[in-house]
Amino acid sequence: MSSIQLHCEPLHLRTAHPFGISYDTSSDTHNVLVRLEYDGYEGLGEAAPAEYHNETQATVLAVLKQWQDDGIIGDDPFAVADVSCRLDKSIAGNASAKAAVEMAMHDLCGKLVEQPTYRLLGLAGLAQPMTDFTIGIDSLEMVEKKTREAVEAGYKILKVKQGTGYDREIITHVRKIAPDIPLRVDANGGWTPKQAVAMSRFLAEHNVQFIEQPLPKYAHVDDFRFVRENSPLPIYADESVCRSADVARLAGAIDGVVVKLAKTGGLLEALKVIHTARAHSMSIMFGCMIESSIGVTAAAHLSFLVDHLDLDGALLLAHDPFAGAEYRDGFLHIPSRPGLGVIPRT
Numbered sequence: 001m002s003s004i005q006l007h008c009e010p011l012h013l014r015t016a017h018p019f020g021i022s023y024d025t026s027s028d029t030h031n032v033l034v035r036l037e038y039d040g041y042e043g044l045g046e047a048a049p050a051e052y053h054n055e056t057q058a059t060v061l062a063v064l065k066q067w068q069d070d071g072i073i074g075d076d077p078f079a080v081a082d083v084s085c086r087l088d089k090s091i092a093g094n095a096s097a098k099a100a101v102e103m104a105m106h107d108l109c110g111k112l113v114e115q116p117t118y119r120l121l122g123l124a125g126l127a128q129p130m131t132d133f134t135i136g137i138d139s140l141e142m143v144e145k146k147t148r149e150a151v152e153a154g155y156k157i158l159k160v161k162q163g164t165g166y167d168r169e170i171i172t173h174v175r176k177i178a179p180d181i182p183l184r185v186d187a188n189g190g191w192t193p194k195q196a197v198a199m200s201r202f203l204a205e206h207n208v209q210f211i212e213q214p215l216p217k218y219a220h221v222d223d224f225r226f227v228r229e230n231s232p233l234p235i236y237a238d239e240s241v242c243r244s245a246d247v248a249r250l251a252g253a254i255d256g257v258v259v260k261l262a263k264t265g266g267l268l269e270a271l272k273v274i275h276t277a278r279a280h281s282m283s284i285m286f287g288c289m290i291e292s293s294i295g296v297t298a299a300a301h302l303s304f305l306v307d308h309l310d311l312d313g314a315l316l317l318a319h320d321p322f323a324g325a326e327y328r329d330g331f332l333h334i335p336s337r338p339g340l341g342v343i344p345r346t
Ligand SMILES: [Mg+2]
Pocket: 186, 188, 212, 213, 238, 239, 258, 287
C-alpha cells in the first residue's frame, strides 16, 4: 500500500479592507496550505493559526515538518480518527495544524469514493442556516461604508465587531444604514461583566440577536453566569471554547458556543463540540478565521448541524486563491465535487 505524503507551504491572504477586532487589526493573514498525496489523489487542507491560541504560521510549518519526518499520517486515508489521535498524542494544542491535516484526509476520502464530504458524514438532506457577513472595527465613517457595501452586496445577516470605546456609536451607525437587517455582535472578550450587561441592554433595544464572547478568553465561569443571568440577550462563547470539554465546563453559564475548525483541530472534534453543546441544550454557531475557501468549505460541510453560520472568512478576502462553497442569496452552496470540493481558482 502506498503511504500518504504530507506537503505544506505558506499561504498568504489579504483582506479587502483592514479587519479590526478588539485586540488586533490587520490586512494580512498568514495561513498554511497542506496537501496530502496518495495513490494519484490529492487532499487539500488549510491551517488558520491565531496567536491568541498560541499558534503562528511558523509553529504550524514546524509541527507539520515534524509530522512529515515522523511519517505519522501512515498509509490509510480512512483512518481519520486514528491519525487525529496520533497527532494529539504527538503534541498538545496546535489545533489549526491538526485541522489542516484532518480536513485534507476528509478531502482524500471523498475523492477516493467520489462523494462530497458531507454525504460521507451522513449529513445529506438537512437544511443549512444562512451565513452572516462581518463588519470589523473601524472608524464610524468606515463602519457606515462597510455596512452600505455589505447591504448592497446582498448580505442578509451582519455580525458587528465590538470592544471599543465607541461601541454604542458603531451600532447606531450600522442601524442607520441597515435598520432591519438581523444583527449579532462579537466583543472578542473586550468587556467586563458589568459592561457586558449594560451593553446587552443597549443592544437588545437595537434588535440584536445575541452576543458573542463578551468576556476575556479565561474569564471565570461565574462571570459568564453573572452576565447570562442579567443579560436580555443570549450569550455565546467563542475564544473560551476550543474543544468539547470546554463546552461541558461552561454548561449552564452560557447560551451557546462558537465552533471553529482552527480551535477543535478538525471535523471530528467539531462534531463532538456540536453534540456536547446539544446535550446541554446550547445553541451553536459555526465560525471561521480569515481563511481561503479551503477552510471555509471544510466548515460548511458541517453547517447542517448548527443554528447559525459565520462562515465569511473567504468573503472578506481581496482574492481567494481557491473556489469551494459559493455564497448565493445568504447561503453557502457546497459544490457537488467529491471530497471538500475545493479547486484552485484560475
Ligand atoms: Mg468570535
